[in-house]
Amino acid sequence: MPITTPHIAILDDEPEIRRILSDALEEAGYRVTTFARATEFEAALNRATPDVCLVDLGLPDRDGLAVVHRLALESGAAIIIISGRAQVQDRVTGLELGADDYIIKPFEPAEVVARIRARLRKTRSDAPRSTPQTARFAQWRAHFDRYVLSPDQGPEVPFSHAEGEVLRMFLESPNRLISRAQMQQNFGGGAGESFDRAMDVRISRLRTKLGEDPKNPRLIKTIYGAGYIFLADVTWT
Incomplete structure (x- = not known):
């Protein structure tokens, strides 16, 4: 490469x-x-x-x-x-x-x-040297070595380092609730409205890149008052 x-x-x-x-x-x-x-x-x-x-x-x-x-x-x-x-x-x-x-x-x-x-x-x-760099889920592959999402059909979609941090967090804990407190612990920064807004921005951008319906997302589900769940089976390579 x-x-x-x-x-x-x-x-x-x-x-x-x-x-x-x-x-x-x-x-x-x-x-x-x-x-x-x-x-x-x-x-x-x-x-x-x-x-x-x-x-x-x-x-x-x-x-x-x-x-x-x-x-x-x-x-x-x-x-x-x-x-x-x-x-x-x-x-x-x-x-x-x-x-x-x-x-x-x-x-x-x-x-x-x-x-x-x-x-x-x-x-x-x-950067962790032994961490898997590619994850397969739904109709997508996430390539963390290149910061791109590859759909089964269509062009690759780039994502930022910050968006990749959130995506990796979801892919490493699929089908499990991830609370705001866990996010704050993972990413640091002060808890509160500023941090929550930053996380919402990253997740909104990820949903857009994954082709999600913002009113009814299939992969990244919001559990109001609790956090988020990533609904997909994930395979790392």
Whole structure:
């Protein structure tokens, strides 16, 4: 299987910062996409999830910390904050909301590249080597090594890392109730409305990709007030 080039997304409203980071990362061999506004960045996330997101906190259209928190709950991408806010509390808050690292401006581009490389190495080393990567259920195969769903008939459907985490959870416990408390324990993050909303978004996207009727889903059933049940026989290979 060919090795894909890691994709780095940069969200910063300063053109010069975007240029410096983009030049350094492209020279290091990464694929780079840049954004000046959070609305454009979040719209792009609906189409594809980058491997690493570099996020500035001082954005013109959104609170940067809110963007970081949403990314941590929904995307599954590694998150590195790059900000001029040097106070310890800013760093602590960013990391508590889900960032993996925090770099203070001004910075050396070589240091940013080095930290991204370290984060990608950690992601690869954390991946379980003996875990089955393909699951068969209903008329689908889920390929977790390629992040795609293959139907018996029709084109493959890609899914994000975050959606894959939820799908694997269901496929590893089919025909059993999975409560909100179990989800929170599995995925971390603070319990409450924000976490519940993030889970609902992931599950809604999975239902869409599985061709489910949102009013009467066959595979991912909502048990109101309790959680979810994935109704299918599953075979792992």
